[in-house]
Amino acid sequence: MNDVLFWTLAVLAVASGVMVFRFDSMARATFSLLTSLLCVAGEVLLLGMDYLGIVIVLMMTIEMAIMAVFMIMYMMNPAGLMPMTMIHNKRGAAVICVGVFVLLAVGIFLAPWPGRRGKPPADVTMDLGMSLMGPQMLTMMTLGMALFATIVSSVVLATRRGRYDRLGDDLRAERSDDPVRGGVGR
Amino acid sequence: MAETTPLWAVAVLPFVLVLVALGTAHFDALLAADPAANPGREVLRLLVQQRRRTNAADELLTRLGVVLLPVAAVLAAVVLPLGFRSVSDLADGIVWFNAMEALAWAAVWLAGWGPNSTLSLIGGYRFLAQGLAYELPHMLAITTAALGAESLRVGDVVDAQSGLWFAVWMPAAFVIYLLSAMGMAFWGPFDQPVGRDVAGGAAAELSGVDRIVFLGGRWLLFVVAAAVSVPLFLGGGHGPLLPGWAWTLLKTAAVLALLVWVRRRVPGVRMERYVELAWVVLTPLAILQALVVALVVLNR
Structure with a gap:
């Protein structure tokens, strides 16, 4: 089956x-x-x-x-x-x-695959989480920050209107000048 | 507390869901006081309707999208417990539920893209853009419930609420869940993907049986998403005197009634407003709620 x-x-x-x-x-x-x-x-x-x-x-x-x-x-x-x-x-x-x-x-x-030693863990999810968040925590955190920085910088590069377009040259405008009004009253 | 479920439950589940969805739609029509909104009449009308054809349509993808929507809803309901029993209490049931919701998301785009028609295409793309803003707070709210129970199994989440309901000590996650559940089912105040301003959006070119299956699938998805709030936040089958299944039914009916009432009281939410609210307020709020719950769990 x-x-x-x-x-x-x-x-x-x-x-x-x-x-x-x-x-x-x-x-x-x-x-x-x-x-x-x-x-x-x-x-x-x-x-x-x-x-x-x-x-x-x-x-x-x-x-x-x-x-x-x-x-x-x-x-x-x-x-x-x-x-x-x-x-x-x-x-x-x-x-x-x-x-x-x-x-x-x-x-x-x-490939000469190694034979299985030991048994599969009872809770694979738990083991996966432990190995990712235990010894590899630093790697994962660095990776997370790198990915986040990439997202932010690609959005900044791609956007046509930046904060100076929205809030004026000295960033002091009372209301931001947006083509579409948002939902939080800015 | 996971009890075994007989195999026939698999066959019964879709029918039960359809019945509940029909009941909810009837209640909604009753509140609307509009005879044209009666779901029974609408289904009969659509059954005798000719199928509309559009030029150079991608029939395969349209059908796939139309059928995938109810199928994803039923698959998501597999982890939904009635009392303390679900059809299959998967070890990662919460992730499964979310994955099936994501499939429904893709289905709407397919149904909107397939007919090769401008308005349905707009509807499909609308849902993709909005879905991103709905999905993130939604996922975080679901994660918060799992975090509170320290398990991804829906049964364990129910067990963890034998004392205090999660809705009581995670109110933000609960409210965000209900809001985004309506959003993910593009229903009620969040129905812009099939909205009137784009002549029915993703469903604009669907007619006859296709339309029944697609819009019926949306009701199924809505019912399932609303019903999952019961095991995740409202204690599932826990309650005094009455048996577990009765409590589940009562609570589910209460949540559905509340949301239908909200639909009839609240005008359509303007998308640009809600999307900004979701990104700027709801997502950080959900993260904060998860943080609070994580601290409580760590100190237990």
Whole structure:
């Protein structure tokens, strides 16, 4: 039963991954990629890592939705309604993709995997949290700050109107000059 | 306290949800005092309607979006306990519930994008942009409840409230949850994604059965999101005298009645106002609430 489920999900994941590059519509490509990632989440669930599996579903769904938001911000074809392709340099891209896939797959089969020592923990989620927030706390905090700084700086770079446009050259305006009034009465 | 649930519950769950959603919609129509709002009549009218076709539509994605909405709502309800029993009390039930809500979010965009029509596209994109502002405080409110129980299992959250309800000592998280639950179900004062100003938005081009499934799915999602506030904040099945299932039903009915009443009393919230409120006030408030709960839990 588990074998059947594993192979079904695996084939679906690879097939919908390939379809990302075959579809000529932005939306279909996006949701084909989402299908592929949801199948991967299914595989992770199958391995008994419930939390990681469900979090993949949550994060990837939100990520794809946000990608659709970025689509209107940055694409030449904002609605995504015109035919398009995900590949530039078709032949090169195909060669690289297949090459990497084969390399990784061969690596999986040839690597001398160590045998299992000990038992799987009773609560995988707890162990994951402990290993992330215990010895790796400093790494995670640094990573978090770096990501946050990236978000803030990219928003600052992307925004057309800064605080001087809103509050005047000396930042002393009574009311900010905004095209759309916000909800907190500023 | 997790009790085993018979397998037939899986088959019964969707029907129960549909019944509750129909009941809520009827109550809403009653408050509206508008015969056209009667859900039974509306369903019958739509059943005999011809399916509308638009030029160069992406039928596959439209159908996917339309069907995904009720399916996500029912899947989210899997962790919803009646009394102390849910169809499946997953170890990470709270994350599961949130993941299914996110799927519903994607579904609205699909249904809006698919028909290749301007107004439905606007509706779909509206929900994406607003959803970001709804989802963050929503997620933090849910996390706060999990933090208070020190578990992601909905059953454990209910058990942790045998004494004091979470709504009492996490009032901010509770109010934020109810607000964002209406937002995530794009319902009531938050219905701009399918609003009148864009001629029905994401649902503009849906007709006949598609429309029943999509708008019915929205009611299901709303009912499930409102009902989850009972195990997360209102003590689930805990209460004196009556059995657990009766308390769950009573509390759920009370929450639904409150929200329907709010819908009929409060005009549509202007999106730009609420979105700014969500980013500038609600998100920091939710983080603060989580911090307070974390301190209480650490000192227990």
